[in-house]
Amino acid sequence: MTSVTSLRAEYRDDTGFVAVAAPRLSWKTSTDSADWTQVSAEIEGGADAVTVEGRDSVLVDWPFAPLAAGESRAVRVRVTGSDGETSDWSEPLVVEAGFVDEWTAPLVRAAAPTGIGRPLLVRGTVDLPPFTRAVLFATAQGVYQAEINGTEVDDQILKPGWTAYQHRLTHETTDVTDLLHKGENIVGVRLAGGWFTESFGFNGNDSPFYGDHPAVSVQLRVTLADGSVEIFRSDAAWQTFDDGPVISSSIYDGETFDARKEPAGWSTVGFDASGWAAAAEVAEFPTPSARYSPAVRITDELQVREVITSPSGRTILDFGQNVVGRLRITVTGEAGHTVTLRHAEVLEHGELGLRPLRRAKATDHYTLAGDGPETWEPSFTFHGFRYAEVENWPGEFDPADVTAVVFHSDMVRTGWFDSSHELVNKLHENVVWGMRGNFLYLPTDCPQRDERLGWTGDIQVFSPTASYLYEADGFLASWLEDLALEQKQRDGVVPFIVPDVLRGFAAPAAAWGDAATVVPSVLLERFADRRVLETQYPSMRDWADTIVKLSGERHLWEGNFQFGDWLDPDAPADFPADAKTDADIVATAHVFLSVDLVAKAAAVLGYDEDARSYRSLADTVRTAFRREYVTASGRMVSDAQTAYGMAIQFGLTESDDEKQRMGDRLAALVRAAGYRIGTGFVGTPLVADALTATGHLEVAGRLLTQTENPSWLYPVTMGATTIWERWDSMLEDGSINPGEMTSFNHYALGAIADWMHRSLAGLAPAQPGYRVIRIEPRPLPEFDYATTSHETPYGLASAGWKRVGSQYVVDAVVPPNTTAEVVLPGAAETLTVGSGTHSWTVDAAPAAASTAPLSLDSDLTAIIDDREAYESVLAAIGEVDADAARALRKNTKWVAGRSLHEELMIMSGTVAEAAKTALAGRR
Missing domain, CATH: 2.60.40.10 (Immunoglobulins)
Known part of the structure; x- marks a missing residue:
């Protein structure tokens, strides 16, 4: 059938x-x-x-x-x-x-606004003859919710979202037929400033970027009973009221609401609006276009997991999960009593960890009307939090009266992962929650502090993972439209953030600006979206041309401002750009990457001359890169994990032999670091793939399953429920990283999940949109099974493996209208299969032969490669000298040619004796 x-x-x-x-x-x-x-x-x-x-x-x-x-x-x-x-x-x-022929309704706002971003109530009368259909179109400079005759028109939040307001406004389209009736109707709008009036900036230089006062525009298209169409519009005849219940509202600071000020029935017929003022019209604004990115809606609700009394006596609620949204409270008390709600992601020494919020107050206030149980949640702000402090609750507090309401862009979930390794499973869950929290109209860097901006570098590295986990095509295509508009204002330079609200920050930056070329390429690969590639091609080309010009006659991008391998774990807390890999190497590698992607895009689109030109240019940049940064033996000038990861994964190597030598060196560096991660934002999505591509799969596995700091699993062992911004956003002693910039919900380092899907479980696109699927599971010793599934554009695909005795069983589902290339564990040949359910059984590779007994004279590489020996030595040393154990763990370079005895020589004899006893006890 x-x-x-x-x-x-x-x-x-x-x-x-x-x-x-x-x-x-x-x-x-x-x-x-x-x-x-x-x-x-x-x-x-x-x-x-x-x-x-x-x-x-x-x-x-x-x-x-x-x-x-x-x-x-x-x-x-x-x-x-x-x-x-x-x-x-x-x-x-x-x-x-869902679009209109002509947008003719002006924006309306308060004629005499009182204060920047002052929230408003707006109402207009619509007198209807008999009709059959009514569709509401609305947009705002700010955020709004519309209601008709007292009923909200939809369940969307913070409409119409954040775009590059000066260039592009989007509108909602809503069928409101059932909310209207013949005769007089009232269209009401609750309006606040949102992002439009928010103050952006750092180091005390913050101020509103777009405007000081919110405004809304409404068109109601009504199909009359005779088949004709009539348009009703917001205009100066509408009324505004700025003394309503929302006293203040800010994305960063939170919302203050006084329920005593709610004008009962204000959006219904018969309300006395004599005290309301006539609206003022705003005539000039970009013509709104229909929004095609998904709506932001409530997707989850969490109950209080634990009520904590802090050392200072404060009442703190733990919801067990770091989320993005707001609190809903039900409270009973006297009129005028005010409840205060503060939000934070973590606790520090038992109190709310507020320092990472910087100047964001993230605080809501609710003043009671005093008329029995009252249920409230803020409308025009959002917070990133796991914990909330409740202050001044009237009467006895019941945790059932507070709910965490979770919302984000309501994309369809499409990707799943499971394995026998519970910490890795939790890591993957944290990646999903991090994406949920930061995909709110645009891909933000964090959802809690005074930032929440669309940093281009973050989504550049995370877009493959995002495109697997969720149906993110419309979301990212919409954001790319803003990127191109902002870029056009800067003569080809892609800003650090989109929408761009950072005054005076216009320098191009490698890996950040490359979002212009990478993200469209990902949308082609994952969704077969050729049109978005075509639409964004001028932006891709302009960015490539910009950085090629900056690279000059030497074809090396050097000496300019760069973020580099941002947040390298060895960078000082207050200097996150100070990475092991030189910023010029990162920059020139990305010149090659973007030029290469433009050449590939031109070939797909049939722009043959461009394809040849950019291909030749890419070859020239590769030659320049190797001449400057790669030695004859294949060593990189910056002998660091990110440098080799870029060279291998971007295609900067000259030959297979050089690629292998670089892979071998990368594996040696990872081992020397104790199988701890050594990359920042740039290298993190590359290192596991580079190791896998050069035959070092088990090294990649040790890197993934490492729990020491820095590693992907260290935050998991510290209780993280989302991905952290820094590898050590929280230190081992439970204190927050001393750096001025720290977030506990920041998806960039979660880019490893894409490797987990493609390599560990073995499901990847071989042709755009998964028309041909690559099934190549790669079993690791640390796992008994790993499996993944993805709702491709053709249907659900899955792949995975499990260990059964001395064999691997590989299972796969290939959706109809696709085929799959299959490479089984240990096999060299590629099988081709059609749609359906498939299973194969293959012999597992024999376990490595046991090594000789270890002792103090053993090579450091032998110690670190034997995980059990390593742990037993560290544990034994820790029992006699905790500081020595920490120093050995943190500072040792686990390299060949140096024995454990030599490494311990500067420590006390009891330390060496403890290590000796631990190794002897393993025989």
């Missing part, structure tokens, strides 16, 4: 409204037939029907006349497969134009 499922119009699944006149269509097929491929598809839209020959079922061009504003079509699809069977028609998908 064959059927068509998941018919979708780009990019959103949560609404029938589309943002473009010719939306591409995608569908998936369910079938009992193995090795199934699509031979043709029929697409029907009303009276029109077309046949698409071949396998295309992902982002298929709209085959009908473009939709006009207000027009809709019911589309359905049926397919004929390689088995000769034709499916039934799919369920119809109603596709409706």
Whole structure:
């Protein structure tokens, strides 16, 4: 039986409204037939029907006349497969134009605003004749929620989100037919400043960037009973009120709400608005376009896990998970009583860890109306927190009266991972939670402090992981549109953050600006989105041209400002750019990366002349890089993990032999560091892949499963529930890193999850959109099994392995209309299989022969390579001298040619004796 499922119009699944006149269509097929491929598809839209020959079922061009504003079509699809069977028609998908022909409604705001960002209530009257349909279009310079006749129009939060406001506004499109009636209706809007009036900046130089006062624009398109269409608009006849219950609201500081000031029935007919003022019109603003990124909604609610009384006597609530959202409280007390809620990610010495918030107050205040149980949550702010301090709660506190409300961009979950290693599983869960918290209209760096900005370097390294875990295509495509707009204002320079609100910071930076080339390439690879590649191609090319010009005649980008391998674990707490890998090496490597990606994009798009030109340029940059930074023996001038990771993974090596020598050196560096990570933001997504590609899989495994600081699992052992910004955002003694910049929810270092999916469990795209899948699981000694699944554009795919005695069992599911290249553990050949469920059993490689007994005379490499011996030595030394054990763990370079005895010579005799006894006890 064959059927068509998941018919979708780009990019959103949560609404029938589309943002473009010719939306591409995608569908998936369910079938009992193995090795199934699509031979043709029929697409029907009303009276029109077309046949698409071949396998295309992902982002298929709209085959009908473009939709006009207000027009809709019911589309359905049926397919004929390689088995000769034709499916039934799919369920119809109603596709409706969610855009307008012309935006004619002005923005309206308070005529005499009192204070920057002052929240408002706005209301307008709409008198309707008999009608059949009504669609609300609304946008804001600020954040808003609309209600009609006292009922909120939807469940979305902080609309319309944050875009580069001076260049681009987006609008919501909402069917409100059921909220209106013939005659008089009231459209009400709760409005606050949000990002539009927020003060941005560092070191006391913060101020509003876009404007001082919020404004909203509303158009209501009504189809009358006679079939005609009438547009109702916000204008100067609407009214505003700035003495409502929201006293103040700030993204960073929180919200203050006085329930005594709520005007009952303010958005309903019959309300006395005599004290309200006429609105002022704002005529000039970018023409709003329909938003195609997913809505922000509540996705989870968490109850209090523990009530803590801090050493200072404060009441602190632990929700057990670092989340992004707000608190919902139900409280009873006297009118005028104010409850205060403070938020933080961690505790430090039993109190809220507030220092990482910097100037962000992250505090909400609720003043009671005094009329019985009152339930409230803030509307126009959000916080990153696991812990909340409750102050001035009236009466006896009941933890059931407080709920953590979790929200983020409501993307569809598409990627999962599981293994026999519980700490690694928790790491993966932390990556997911970190993405959830930081994908809120745009990809932010952190959700809690006075920042929460769209740093380009962070998403550049994390975009492959994001694209696996969630259906992030529309989200990232929307953000890239802002990137291109901001870049255009800077003559090709991509700013550090998008939207860009950092005055005076316009320098290009490697790995950050390369988001312009990397993210579109990822969207092609993971979603087969050729159009976004085409749309972003001018931005890609302009960035490549900019940094090529900066590299000059030597083709080396050197001497300029750089973030470098940001947050290298050896960098000082107050100087996070001071990495082991020289910033010029990072910069020039990224010149090659971006030029190479532009050459590849040009080839995909059929821009043959550009493809040849940029390919030649990439070869020139590679030659310059090797001449300057690589010795004849294959050593890098910066002898550090990130340097080798870039050279191997970007394709900067000259030959397979040189690549292997670099991989061998990388493995030696990782071992010398005690199998601890030595990379910052740039190297972290590269190092495991570089080791794997050069035959050092088990080194990558030791690196992944390391629990000492710095490592991916160290934060897990410290109780982390999201990914930290620094490898040691919290120190071993439970104190917060002394650096001025520390976050406990910062997804960049979670980029390792992509390697876990592709290499450890073994599921990767071999052609854009997973049309061909690569199944190549790589078992590790630390694991008994690892498995992953991903909802590809063609359907659910999975891969994984488990150890059964002396064999590996490899299982895979290949979705219909795709094929897979399969490389089994220990095999050299590649198998090709079609869709369906597959299983293979292969012999596991024999365990390595036991080594000779270890002693104080053993080479340091022999000690570190035997995890049990290493741990027993450190434990034994720690029992007699804890400081010596810490020093040995932290400072030793585990290199060949040096014995353990030599390493311990400067320590006391009792230390050496303890180590000797520990090793002897293992025989």
